[in-house]
Amino acid sequence: MTLPQHAWGGGVRVPRHKNLSNTGASRVPPLPARLIYPLRSHIGTAARPIIKPGDRVLRGQCLAQPDTYVSQALHAATSGVVRDIGDFPVAPGDITATCIVIEVDGEGRSVDPWPPLSADADGDAIQRRLVEAGVIGMGGAGFPSHVKVREGLTRTVQTLIINGVECEPYITCDDRLMREHATGIVAGARWLKRAVNAGECFIAVEEDMPEALAALQSHAGEDVTVGSVPAIYPAGGEKQLIKMLTGREVPSKGLPIQAGVLMHNVATAQAVYQAVVEGRPLMSRYVTVTGSVQQPGNWQALLGTPVSHLLQQSGWGGYGKQQVIMGGPMMGMALSHLEVPVTKVTNCLLVQEAARVSMMSMPCIRCGECLRVCPVQLNARALYEYARAGDLDAAQDLHLFDCIECGACAYVCPSHIPLVSYYRQAKAGIAATERRQQTAAENRRRYERHEQRLAADQTAPETAESASPAGTMDKEAMRAEITAAVERVRAKRAANEPPDPTNGGESGAA
Amino acid sequence: MLPWLLLAIVGLAAGFSVARPARDPGKGLALAEETDRIDALLPQTQCGLCGYRGCRPYAEAVVRGEAAINRCPPGGTETVAALADLLGVEPMPAPAMSPPRVALIDEATCIGCTLCLDACPVDAIIGAPKLMHTVIAALCTGCGLCLPPCPVDCIQLRTSGG
Numbered sequence: 001m002t003l004p005q006h007a008w009g010g011g012v013r014v015p016r017h018k019n020l021s022n023t024g025a026s027r028v029p030p031l032p033a034r035l036i037y038p039l040r041s042h043i044g045t046a047a048r049p050i051i052k053p054g055d056r057v058l059r060g061q062c063l064a065q066p067d068t069y070v071s072q073a074l075h076a077a078t079s080g081v082v083r084d085i086g087d088f089p090v091a092p093g094d095i096t097a098t099c100i101v102i103e104v105d106g107e108g109r110s111v112d113p114w115p116p117l118s119a120d121a122d123g124d125a126i127q128r129r130l131v132e133a134g135v136i137g138m139g140g141a142g143f144p145s146h147v148k149v150r151e152g153l154t155r156t157v158q159t160l161i162i163n164g165v166e167c168e169p170y171i172t173c174d175d176r177l178m179r180e181h182a183t184g185i186v187a188g189a190r191w192l193k194r195a196v197n198a199g200e201c202f203i204a205v206e207e208d209m210p211e212a213l214a215a216l217q218s219h220a221g222e223d224v225t226v227g228s229v230p231a232i233y234p235a236g237g238e239k240q241l242i243k244m245l246t247g248r249e250v251p252s253k254g255l256p257i258q259a260g261v262l263m264h265n266v267a268t269a270q271a272v273y274q275a276v277v278e279g280r281p282l283m284s285r286y287v288t289v290t291g292s293v294q295q296p297g298n299w300q301a302l303l304g305t306p307v308s309h310l311l312q313q314s315g316w317g318g319y320g321k322q323q324v325i326m327g328g329p330m331m332g333m334a335l336s337h338l339e340v341p342v343t344k345v346t347n348c349l350l351v352q353e354a355a356r357v358s359m360m361s362m363p364c365i366r367c368g369e370c371l372r373v374c375p376v377q378l379n380a381r382a383l384y385e386y387a388r389a390g391d392l393d394a395a396q397d398l399h400l401f402d403c404i405e406c407g408a409c410a411y412v413c414p415s416h417i418p419l420v421s422y423y424r425q426a427k428a429g430i431a432a433t434e435r436r437q438q439t440a441a442e443n444r445r446r447y448e449r450h451e452q453r454l455a456a457d458q459t460a461p462e463t464a465e466s467a468s469p470a471g472t473m474d475k476e477a478m479r480a481e482i483t484a485a486v487e488r489v490r491a492k493r494a495a496n497e498p499p500d501p502t503n504g505g506e507s508g509a510a
Numbered sequence: 511m512l513p514w515l516l517l518a519i520v521g522l523a524a525g526f527s528v529a530r531p532a533r534d535p536g537k538g539l540a541l542a543e544e545t546d547r548i549d550a551l552l553p554q555t556q557c558g559l560c561g562y563r564g565c566r567p568y569a570e571a572v573v574r575g576e577a578a579i580n581r582c583p584p585g586g587t588e589t590v591a592a593l594a595d596l597l598g599v600e601p602m603p604a605p606a607m608s609p610p611r612v613a614l615i616d617e618a619t620c621i622g623c624t625l626c627l628d629a630c631p632v633d634a635i636i637g638a639p640k641l642m643h644t645v646i647a648a649l650c651t652g653c654g655l656c657l658p659p660c661p662v663d664c665i666q667l668r669t670s671g672g
Contacts, residue, residue, distance in 0.1 A: 436553070439554075440552075440553055440554040441554075442649075443554035443555065443556065443632050443649075443651055444549070444554045444565070444566075446632040446633055446634070446649065447554065447556045447564055447565070447566075447631050447632050449633065450630070450631055450632060450633050451564070453633075454628065478639075481623075481640075482621070482623045482625075482661055485621035485622075485623065485661075485662070486621070486661045486662055488621075489619060489621060489662045
């Protein structure tokens with residue numbers, strides 16, 4: 001059986017560079033000295049640590065629990081000692097975030113796995129297990145998987161799509177996972193299909209992944225259709241793949257469920273299988289290390305492994321004018337710090353010559369190539385002009401927030417304009433304006449209340465005992481008190497050193 | 511350098527008003543509604559640097575035609591441009607902006623006189639008579655109105671992160 005194919009418009013054929021890393025079997029790196037777990041994934045709220053520094057933890061032990069619906073549990077990927085809970089650099093950018101740091105003891109002692117769910121477990125039970133196991137979307141967005149299952153329980157899911165369309169160049173972690181763990185992926189897909197009672201289930205890969213296709217097909221049946229789609233970037237984008245396989249579109253700012261679709265990455269399906277059947281939380285993932293390294297390939301990396309560890313194992317000297325990109329060349333972000341950890345959404349580390357990514361940009365010549373390739377059919381050129389001019393309202397009117405930041409426009413731009421950077425900056429500018437407006441609204445509300453309170457004090461000065469901060473104290477008496485207190489402070493100041501205006505008084509006075 | 515920067519800013523502001531069609535300068539609007547619209551563009555620091563008691567009194571003065579649109583230092587260029595756009599007038603050079611600030615009470619020196627409580631236009635200071643006062647930093651607009659009434663000069667403004 002083959003997959004349905006509808007046109008989705010836009011997209012671009014890019015050199016794939018997949019053979020660099022997908023020819024050898026995935027490897028298990030030696031244990032790193034420490035594991036680092038950021039409490040916050042980039043979607044949702046931070047998890048709450050349930051261990052403290054000094055605690056011994058075992059492989060599979062829960063380190064932090066979700067306090068809200070959109071959050072995730074974290075588990076130790078090997079045994080060790082909790083060294084610290086504090087601020088450490090995390091990817092991307094120059095930010096730090098609260099992390100749990102585990103010093104690995106190398107003993108690899110483990111907690112007992114949970115019992116497998118029974119074959120007739122319902123959607124609620126599966127959802128609870130996914131929360132417990134900390135399963136979140138491993139394709140990039142990191143959306144908690146149980147939230148998607150919950151959506152599927154309350155609404156009709158016509159189509160469940162398991163996304164193996166690894167469309168970014170260089171990245172092959174899903175490809176290797178599908179070749180090596182097709183059993184788990186297809187089984188996970190069946191559990192997900194059962195959980196949300198989906199009408200049909202598709203597993204999609206790209207046309208140049210014949211080994212992965214064959215591996216998956218050997219486990220598929222009537223209930224799960226495996227097929228391939230053309231390797232046009234960004235065919236693996238959520239909305240693009242939904243359009244291609246169902247012909248339906250996700251509304252602007254909407255969710256796939258509004259088109260009757262739930263989508264999970266293949267690695268997520270495998271994590272679901274591990275959680276439900278093997279009773280293990282999400283503790284490791286496949287990570288591609290590729291580009292200018294001596295031994296490119298895929299690693300079965302423990303979550304929390306510092307990026308530098310995987311780079312060293314891949315034979316990267318760390319010299320020259322190279323930069324490490326987390327993610328692929330189209331959507332990835334350059335790392336400024338190599339001690340950042342592998343997280344549930346880290347798919348690739350790409351080492352590139354810096355010169356390749358910093359070409360001088362030239363003025364726009366209005367060729368229209370960016371419009372042709374945009375997979376969301378945005379007016380990319382006009383968006384760029386507005387973003388550059390700072391006209392954020394106009395950019396929003398042109399559906400700036402429908403941009404999926406795939407980078408196809410910047411890839412084809414003959415003037416090498418970093419278009420997506422402009423779009424990201426404009427989005428950040430709009431978000432900042434919205435935050436400022438919220439603060440202003442709160443200030444206005446507080447100012448109005450303040451003015452009302454003062455007016456009330458003035459009209460009824462004798463009776464407004466509770467409204468006046470000075471309470472029942474007589475005005476004259478209060479003034480006398482203040483004068484006395486001021487004298488005391490003066491005396492105190494005179495007794496100490498001469499007052500230093502920069503530190504606001506005497507800190508040693510208490 | 512500085513004059514060029516200023517020119518660039520003014521130029522940018524001018525560009526704004528040309529690129530976007532100016533709305534009807536509020537002829538048909540009720541006065542209160544126009545005051546609301548102007549007030550909505552002001553940063554609500556309630557600092558009084560414009561010479562009025564707060565943002566809304568300034569907005570009222572602008573509606574009456576008493577005050578120019580470039581009297582708001584915390585709003586800076588953006589606010590001047592937005593006001594010019596709203597009112598359909600030419601943008602003016604913006605007043606110098608100061609970095610965002612937040613008030614800090616030296617708790618060892620505070621005598622608990624409560625004078626700063628009423629001075630704070632957004633009620634961001636908590637305290638009680640003869641007890642230590644403190645500024646709720648998240649609510650402080652950095653207006654500095656709490657500084658003059660303090661009899662022991664124990665409040666200072668510090669540059670805040672954002």
